Amino acid sequence: MLLSSWASRTLRRRTFLRVAGSATATAGLALAGCSTKDPEPTTTTPTYALTNNETGQLNYCYLLKQLQVAFYQKVTATVPTDLTGADLATVVDLRDHEIVQQLSLGYALGATAALPQLTFDFSALPLTTRAGVLAAAQTFEDLCSAALTFSVPFLTTADTLRFMLKIASAEARHAATVRDLLAPTTLAAPDAVLSSGGPLASIATPADVLKAIAPYITLAVIDVSLLPIA
Amino acid sequence: MNVFSLFDYLASVDTAQAGPAPRRALLRQLGQAAAAALPLGLLSPAPAAASPLASLDQLALLLRLEYTQRAFYTQALASTALSLSGSLRDDVTRLQSQQQQHIDFLNQALRNSGVTPPTPAATYNFSGSRTGSILFPNALTTEAGFLELAQQLEDAGVRIYLGQLSLLTADRPLLGGVQRLATVESRHAAHLRTLRRRRGAQVKGWPSAADLVPTYPVQFTTQATTPASTGTVYSGEATEQQFLSGYRQVPFTALLTGPYVVQSTAIAEAFDEPLVTQDAMSLLNIFSA
Numbered sequence: 001m002l003l004s005s006w007a008s009r010t011l012r013r014r015t016f017l018r019v020a021g022s023a024t025a026t027a028g029l030a031l032a033g034c035s036t037k038d039p040e041p042t043t044t045t046p047t048y049a050l051t052n053n054e055t056g057q058l059n060y061c062y063l064l065k066q067l068q069v070a071f072y073q074k075v076t077a078t079v080p081t082d083l084t085g086a087d088l089a090t091v092v093d094l095r096d097h098e099i100v101q102q103l104s105l106g107y108a109l110g111a112t113a114a115l116p117q118l119t120f121d122f123s124a125l126p127l128t129t130r131a132g133v134l135a136a137a138q139t140f141e142d143l144c145s146a147a148l149t150f151s152v153p154f155l156t157t158a159d160t161l162r163f164m165l166k167i168a169s170a171e172a173r174h175a176a177t178v179r180d181l182l183a184p185t186t187l188a189a190p191d192a193v194l195s196s197g198g199p200l201a202s203i204a205t206p207a208d209v210l211k212a213i214a215p216y217i218t219l220a221v222i223d224v225s226l227l228p229i230a
Numbered sequence: 231m232n233v234f235s236l237f238d239y240l241a242s243v244d245t246a247q248a249g250p251a252p253r254r255a256l257l258r259q260l261g262q263a264a265a266a267a268l269p270l271g272l273l274s275p276a277p278a279a280a281s282p283l284a285s286l287d288q289l290a291l292l293l294r295l296e297y298t299q300r301a302f303y304t305q306a307l308a309s310t311a312l313s314l315s316g317s318l319r320d321d322v323t324r325l326q327s328q329q330q331q332h333i334d335f336l337n338q339a340l341r342n343s344g345v346t347p348p349t350p351a352a353t354y355n356f357s358g359s360r361t362g363s364i365l366f367p368n369a370l371t372t373e374a375g376f377l378e379l380a381q382q383l384e385d386a387g388v389r390i391y392l393g394q395l396s397l398l399t400a401d402r403p404l405l406g407g408v409q410r411l412a413t414v415e416s417r418h419a420a421h422l423r424t425l426r427r428r429r430g431a432q433v434k435g436w437p438s439a440a441d442l443v444p445t446y447p448v449q450f451t452t453q454a455t456t457p458a459s460t461g462t463v464y465s466g467e468a469t470e471q472q473f474l475s476g477y478r479q480v481p482f483t484a485l486l487t488g489p490y491v492v493q494s495t496a497i498a499e500a501f502d503e504p505l506v507t508q509d510a511m512s513l514l515n516i517f518s519a
Contacts, residue, residue, distance in 0.1 A: 096492035099486070100492060103482075108475075145413060160474065161399065162396045169413070172420070173419065173420035174420075175417065199328040199330075199335075199411075200407075203410065
């Protein structure tokens with residue numbers, strides 16, 4: 001599969017996602033000489049380079065929503081036995097909000113420009129107890145809130161910005177709500193109100209966010225190096 | 231200084247044909263654009279550059295909001311009738327100190343633009359009696375009354391920030407900084423709701439049709455309808471209409487099928503809604519001049 005040239009990209013009026021495949025190093029095996037071993041099958045992991053425009057920025061938000069929807073869908077499909085009542089109802093609410101937001105972003109992007117539906121693997125997370133579920137939920141909500149807080153201000157279309165500000169606000173409420181589910185009811189720790197412990201919310205660059213979530217994305221590599229950071 | 235008389239004055243100086251340049255010159259005459267370090271090294275990125283005049287009204291309104299919230303927490307902590315103690319007192323102390331740091335940020339942003347920031351009002355009255363009747367009889371006497379008004383003020387703060395943020399686009403670094411304040415406001419609002427829920431109130435972490443309406447609602451005349459009507463902090467939050475660029479409306483019914491079926495309350499809950507400037511001012515006028 002051809003790799004797009006960087007130079008030609010900038011000449012396009014509208015940039016779309018390009019899927020670049022990369023062959024794994026099977027050349028080494030092919031040069032191994034007269035081996036009786038069967039050659040390894042070639043595998044290609046698609047790379048999605050998010051472009052430095054509104055499409056890329058919305059796809060970044062869309063990616064985060066896909067992650068959270070997949071996470072909450074897994075949790076609500078196999079509910080830990082100690083996650084019940086009001087706590088479970090809250091987790092279902094969180095899932096439903098993320099679904100609404102994911103579908104909205106997919107619609108905003110349109111079928112051509114949107115990332116495909118990715119697959120995620122959360123098997124490394126301990127999701128068999130309430131504590132494990134809420135800890136993972138808090139990690140993702142804090143991370144996505146920091147991501148949106150950092151990235152939403154770069155949107156330049158007024159209506160898109162207005163729309164994403166609403167989602168960023170809802171995400172911050174999610175993060176605080178999950179934190180409160182985990183926090184003991186009698187203590188007010190320094191980070192009880194904010195994960196950052198301070199008056200300015202934490203922010204996270206796309207590179208930092210991808211580093212944190214890439215382990216959970218299967219069969220795809222997301223390149224965020226072009227997204228605005230200043 | 232009354233913030234709105236400042237801007238009336240600036241508007242009167244600005245001549246119709248002159249455009250933005252003379253206003254900037256006027257602002258530079260009012261004071262040097264300070265390159266001072268921000269308090270506690272909080273800000274990243276720092277609004278070191280002068281902001282366009284267009285940003286200053288928004289910052290002044292947000293500052294007025296933060297002054298109002300700080301005053302409420304200060305009065306609550308000082309109230310012997312309320313007598314806050316234990317973890318609730320710790321929480322309110324932390325909320326108050328974070329509002330103070332937001333005030334510091336906004337003051338610095340205004341000073342960096344060469345403007346003397348507006349000062350707080352002489353008094354803040356949380357009984358609501360400025361309107362002519364006692365709207366919030368228990369705001370500073372019972373824990374439930376205090377928390378109910380605190381929740382509404384924080385939810386209002388979220389909506390006021392949303393309304394002003396989308397007006398700050400002329401100064402992207404400033405928008406980025408103020409967004410971090412807004413995210414904190416949203417966390418505060420959700421946390422207040424948790425505090426009320428732990429004490430038996432039927433509220434979610436976000437405005438919801440499932441919430442019990444406040445016993446003593448914050449009400450103001452809203453310009454959002456014609457003719458003007460009475461709005462609350464939650465007017466418009468139940469909307470299921472979301473618009474994208476190009477006047478496209480998100481077709482929720484068509485989208486949310488199959489594996490994406492959600493509860494009926496979820497569509498409205500998933501989005502926080504802005505409050506327009508005029509409504510923000512009407513709301514804040516309840517509590518101070």
